[in-house]
Amino acid sequence: MPLTNKPAVTKFQVGQTRTYIKERRAITAVITKIESQVNDPFNDSNGKQINTYYFANEPSPIPEADVFATSNLALKKLKGGYILDLSGTDFGANDMSNVDLSGCNLSNCDFSAVTGLAFMNVSGSNLTDATMHDDYDTKAEFMNEVGSGAFDDDTIWTDGTKITL
Amino acid sequence: MPVTNKPSVTTHQVGATVFFILNGFPKQAVVEQTFSEVQDADNNNTGEQVDSYYLKGYSEKFYNSQLATSKANLKTLFNNLVDAMP
Numbered sequence: 001m002p003l004t005n006k007p008a009v010t011k012f013q014v015g016q017t018r019t020y021i022k023e024r025r026a027i028t029a030v031i032t033k034i035e036s037q038v039n040d041p042f043n044d045s046n047g048k049q050i051n052t053y054y055f056a057n058e059p060s061p062i063p064e065a066d067v068f069a070t071s072n073l074a075l076k077k078l079k080g081g082y083i084l085d086l087s088g089t090d091f092g093a094n095d096m097s098n099v100d101l102s103g104c105n106l107s108n109c110d111f112s113a114v115t116g117l118a119f120m121n122v123s124g125s126n127l128t129d130a131t132m133h134d135d136y137d138t139k140a141e142f143m144n145e146v147g148s149g150a151f152d153d154d155t156i157w158t159d160g161t162k163i164t165l
Numbered sequence: 166m167p168v169t170n171k172p173s174v175t176t177h178q179v180g181a182t183v184f185f186i187l188n189g190f191p192k193q194a195v196v197e198q199t200f201s202e203v204q205d206a207d208n209n210n211t212g213e214q215v216d217s218y219y220l221k222g223y224s225e226k227f228y229n230s231q232l233a234t235s236k237a238n239l240k241t242l243f244n245n246l247v248d249a250m251p
Contacts, residue, residue: 002180007172007201014205014212015167032204036172039198040179047179 003047007036010051012067019074020055020062026074029055031067069102069149073124076103082126096120106130117145123152128160139163168212172201175216176229183220183232184239191239194220 012018012031019028033054040047051064068074075083082105090110097116102123109130111117117136136142139157155163177183177196184193198219205212218227233239 002178002196004178005174006178006199007175009170010172010203013167013169013171014203015210031167034171034203036201036203037198038175038179038201045180 001045003038003040003045006038006047007049007051010034010036011064012053012069018053018055019068019071020053020058021066021068021074021077022058022060022062024078026068026071026078027055027058028071029058032056035061069123069152070100070121072100072103072121076124101125111136117142118147119150120146121150122146122155122163123150124154126156127158127163128156130158132158166210168203168205168210171203171212172214172216175199175201175218177218177232177234181234183218183227183234184236185227185232186239186243187223187225191236193236194222197221200226 014031017030019026035052037050052061053067084104087105087107093113095116096114097118100121102121104125106125107128112131136145153164157163179196181196200217202215203212233242
C-alpha cells in the first residue's frame with residue numbers, strides 16, 4: 001500500500017526564528033529553507049520522514065534533532081539537564097506573561113497568586129508538585145492560557161505526567 | 166510572519182505507481198522517495214514548495230509536471246503538452 005498524507009507538516013516553519021546547535025554552540029537565526037524527505041524503508045506503509053533545516057548565514061543543513069523552539073531548550077540539550085533549578089520558588093503576585101521558563105526545573109513552585117500566565121513558556125520544563133492559580137490548575141486550562149508553542153511533549157505537569165497526555 | 170502548515174502533502178506518495186514518458190517511451194514505476202523543499206523566496210509568507218520524486222529503477226529525479234497517476238492521465242498530460250506547442 002502506498003503511504004498517505006505525507007509529508008507531515010514540519011515542527012518548525014520557514015520564517016521562524018529558532019535556535020540550533022552546531023559544534024556545541026547554540027545559535028539563533030531565521031529558518032530560510034526546509035527539506036522533507038519521505039521513504040518507506042521497512043515497507044510497512046508507515047513511512048519515515050526526515051526534516052532538515054537551513055538557517056540564514058548558515059551554509060550547513062541542520063537536522064531537526066538539533067533545532068529548538070527556544071535558546072533555553074538548546075542549552076538544556078547541551079547541558080544534559082534543566083538549565084535552571086527554580087524548584088520551590090514562590091512567584092508571588094507577579095505577572096508571568098511572556099516569561100521564558102522553558103527548560104527549567106519548576107517543581108514545587110508556587111504560581112497560585114500570579115496575575116498572568118499568557119505565553120509563559122514552559123516547554124521542556126518540570127512543573128511536578130507546583131501549585132497553580134485556581135483559574136489554571138488543570139492541564140486544559142493551563143495549556144489554553146499559555147497558548148500553543150508555550151509547552152511541548154517534554155513539559156511535565158504538576159501530577160508528574162506529560163502535559164500533552 | 167512565518168510560513169504556516171508546510172510542507173503540503175505531495176501529489177504522489179511513496180509506494181504509488183506513476184506513469185511518465187522517458188526518452189520517447191511511456192513508462193511506469195513505483196515512487197521510492199519524495200523530496201519536498203519549502204522556501205519563501207518572495208517573502209510573502211506563502212512559502213513555495215517544490216516536490217521531486219525518486220522512482221524504483223531510475224536514477225533521475227522527476228517532478229510533478231512529468232508524472233501522471235494513470236495511463237489515461239499520462240495521455241492527457243501528453244496531449245496537453247502537444248496542444249501547448251506554438
